[in-house]
Amino acid sequence: MNARGELSAVVCGIGLLGPGLVDWPSAAAVLAGKHPYQRAPTCAPAPALLPPAERRRTGETVRLALAAGLQALEGTRTDPEGLATVFTSSGGDGAICHEICSTLATDQRDISPTRFHNSVHNAASGYWSIAMHSMAPSTALCAYDGSFAAGLLEALTQALARAAPVLLVAYETVYPEPLHAQRPLCDAFALALLLDPRPTEGACARLQAQLVQESADTLEDPALERLRAGVPAARSLPLLRPIARGERGRVVLDYLGPLRLAVTVTPCP
Amino acid sequence: MRPLALTHFTATSAIGRGLQAMLSSLRAGRGALAPCAFETATLPTCIGAVPGLESVQLPRSLARYDSRNHRLTLLALEMDGFAAAVRQAVARYGPTRIGVLLGTSTSGMLETELAYRQRTADGALPSTFAYGATHNSYALADFVRRVLGLEGPATVISTACSSSAKVFGAAARMIEAGLIDAALVGGVDSLCLTTLYGFHALQLTSPQPCRPFDPARDGISIGEAAAFALLQPPGPDTPPATVMLTGVGESSDAYHMSSPHPDGLGAQAAMRQALAVAGLKPQQIEYINLHGTGTPSNDSAEARAVTAVFERPVPSSSTKGATGHTLGAAGALEAVICALALRTGLMPAGLNTRAADPSLGLEYLTANRHVPLRRVLSNSFGFGGSNCSLVLERAAGAQA
Numbered sequence: 001m002n003a004r005g006e007l008s009a010v011v012c013g014i015g016l017l018g019p020g021l022v023d024w025p026s027a028a029a030v031l032a033g034k035h036p037y038q039r040a041p042t043c044a045p046a047p048a049l050l051p052p053a054e055r056r057r058t059g060e061t062v063r064l065a066l067a068a069g070l071q072a073l074e075g076t077r078t079d080p081e082g083l084a085t086v087f088t089s090s091g092g093d094g095a096i097c098h099e100i101c102s103t104l105a106t107d108q109r110d111i112s113p114t115r116f117h118n119s120v121h122n123a124a125s126g127y128w129s130i131a132m133h134s135m136a137p138s139t140a141l142c143a144y145d146g147s148f149a150a151g152l153l154e155a156l157t158q159a160l161a162r163a164a165p166v167l168l169v170a171y172e173t174v175y176p177e178p179l180h181a182q183r184p185l186c187d188a189f190a191l192a193l194l195l196d197p198r199p200t201e202g203a204c205a206r207l208q209a210q211l212v213q214e215s216a217d218t219l220e221d222p223a224l225e226r227l228r229a230g231v232p233a234a235r236s237l238p239l240l241r242p243i244a245r246g247e248r249g250r251v252v253l254d255y256l257g258p259l260r261l262a263v264t265v266t267p268c269p
Numbered sequence: 270m271r272p273l274a275l276t277h278f279t280a281t282s283a284i285g286r287g288l289q290a291m292l293s294s295l296r297a298g299r300g301a302l303a304p305c306a307f308e309t310a311t312l313p314t315c316i317g318a319v320p321g322l323e324s325v326q327l328p329r330s331l332a333r334y335d336s337r338n339h340r341l342t343l344l345a346l347e348m349d350g351f352a353a354a355v356r357q358a359v360a361r362y363g364p365t366r367i368g369v370l371l372g373t374s375t376s377g378m379l380e381t382e383l384a385y386r387q388r389t390a391d392g393a394l395p396s397t398f399a400y401g402a403t404h405n406s407y408a409l410a411d412f413v414r415r416v417l418g419l420e421g422p423a424t425v426i427s428t429a430c431s432s433s434a435k436v437f438g439a440a441a442r443m444i445e446a447g448l449i450d451a452a453l454v455g456g457v458d459s460l461c462l463t464t465l466y467g468f469h470a471l472q473l474t475s476p477q478p479c480r481p482f483d484p485a486r487d488g489i490s491i492g493e494a495a496a497f498a499l500l501q502p503p504g505p506d507t508p509p510a511t512v513m514l515t516g517v518g519e520s521s522d523a524y525h526m527s528s529p530h531p532d533g534l535g536a537q538a539a540m541r542q543a544l545a546v547a548g549l550k551p552q553q554i555e556y557i558n559l560h561g562t563g564t565p566s567n568d569s570a571e572a573r574a575v576t577a578v579f580e581r582p583v584p585s586s587s588t589k590g591a592t593g594h595t596l597g598a599a600g601a602l603e604a605v606i607c608a609l610a611l612r613t614g615l616m617p618a619g620l621n622t623r624a625a626d627p628s629l630g631l632e633y634l635t636a637n638r639h640v641p642l643r644r645v646l647s648n649s650f651g652f653g654g655s656n657c658s659l660v661l662e663r664a665a666g667a668q669a
Contacts, residue, residue: 104382111466129654136521157442161445178393182400255422
């Protein structure tokens with residue numbers, strides 16, 4: 001940490017799944033302007049690492065979060081068993097919420113025990129620790145539309161406090177109706193960042209974050225801007241742009257109204 | 270970590286509004302679990318409901334935040350001069366330098382449950398329903414920021430029943446990093462049908478008031494609570510006998526979504542880490558507020574973990590026999606009970622338990638005990654295998 005309240009870490013791995021974006025390399029090509037953005041439904045693969053019984057119980061939200069986390073660790077030497085994790089999502093699993101509330105609105109009220117324990121906001125965090133045999137600390141948080149910046153702050157302060165890498169996973173799925181009318185998230189999207197507070201070989205960029213009161217950056221491409229504005233986890237896209245381009249840059253991310261998070265991105269040599 | 274002072278704290282649960290009422294109940298061994306008569310629930314279980322929430326009124330400007338969870342929040346914030354203390358901290362540090370880190374498991378989910386009953390003919394939710402201001406987990410921190418005029422960083426941690434213990438760790442890290450000067454931490458969870466019917470579906474609710482660590486224990490009683498603390502680095506004006514947070518330990522079970530590891534391996538790791546952070550040996554802990562939910566497997570796993578970490582028995586109890594299991598608020602509620610224990614020397618009895626299961630090897634308190642206390646530990650464990658232990662200390666000095 002340099003100045004008071006400035007947090008710093010290097011990015012050692014990135015995982016990304018979104019509409020028409022199957023992984024970080026494909027997203028980076030779009031963000032760098034090498035490929036045009038073509039929207040397509042987000043695909044959340046089944047987590048092969050979970051035992052079959054657990055795998056069957058996971059819904060789209062958990063699958064998406066786990067897939068992004070796994071992508072971020074690919075090709076790194078990070079030991080997932082000892083890796084602390086931060087999961088951030090504005091809403092958790094809307095499909096489960098819908099099923100539970102629909103059942104509770106009937107006379108029977110016999111909600112499924114599995115759905116109930118999967119309804120917790122930390123479901124992805126719990127399944128991740130089971131899949132990775134990780135007893136390391138794991139948290140799950142929410143700051144509504146500012147959930148990505150809140151997760152980044154938590155991950156950076158954890159990395160600083162533990163002097164060890166932290167995996168941040170931000171994820172969101174689309175709510176079914178009638179909840180969707182109240183919370184119209186446009187797409188499923190997940191981003192994972194493997195952050196290390198120490199200088200690390202193979203890191204792609206250094207991040208230096210600070211709270212500011214400035215307006216948040218937007219994206220020029222209308223389709224990408226629609227994604228950024230339409231999904232809290234995709235409020236991370238302005239941060240990913242300089243990383244994808246291998247450029248130095250300073251971006252301002254949405255957080256809590258006038259309070260926002262400025263991040264300076266410096267490419268690692 | 271550098272110790273943080275709990276300069277102010279408060280709690281409201283079924284056993285009382287504010288610290289004095291809660292302390293009177295604990296001193297009298299008076300629990301508050303009663304047969305469930307919540308909303309339209311028809312379940313053979315007992316609950317710890319906070320009476321009178323129906324009559325709490327939110328400020329008109331915050332009308333769209335109206336929900337059982339926020340009524341409980343507002344009621345609790347006004348106890349023990351807590352809101353006034355936060356406003357003083359705002360005057361001292363500025364509104365952007367105080368963080369709001371709160372825990373909840375279901376937030377205002379009850380409002381969504383009720384809205385689903387009132388869907389229109391085309392399936393839409395009623396126009397009066399406000400998801401973002403009531404049901405969303407962050408609604409809790411949003412509401413508290415608005416009530417108290419806070420403009421600093423804010424997060425809601427939602428890791429089931431460890432939520433509002435983990436906020437103490439997150440706040441300590443933010444203060445350590447220099448992002449904030451002080452933090453409002455705590456937890457609020459209120460009764461809703463999802464948790465009542467959900468724990469019932471998992472066959473984890475007891476038909477009678479829960480009896481943690483009793484040989485015949487047969488499940489939990491769900492409660493509701495709001496508990497808050499103001500954390501600040503101690504300064505020259507901090508009274509010497511102020512309760513301090515000195516250790517936080519967090520871990521994951523990596524075992525099962527709704528059952529603890531049978532030997533409490535994750536719980537052991539959380540307790541050991543909290544002790545290490547506090548720089549304490551296990552024998553220096555004088556009282557443990559156990560998670561102690563009252564289910565056969567939770568209590569035996571926790572007992573195994575405690576007996577593995579603490580070589581000799583430590584006086585311990587679960588206060589859930591009095592308050593019920595307040596889920597996402599349990600961590601903060603029980604931290605406040607620990608802070609009261611340090612302040613008054615009261616180790617509260619675990620109510621409803623006739624005698625602790627002798628096979629568990631705990632020194633479980635079935636009657637109140639009074640001794641000057643300096644170091645205590647509180648456990649909170651949740652679904653997803655999320656574990657958190659807190660160490661609270663108080664310098665030697667006169668106790669009230």
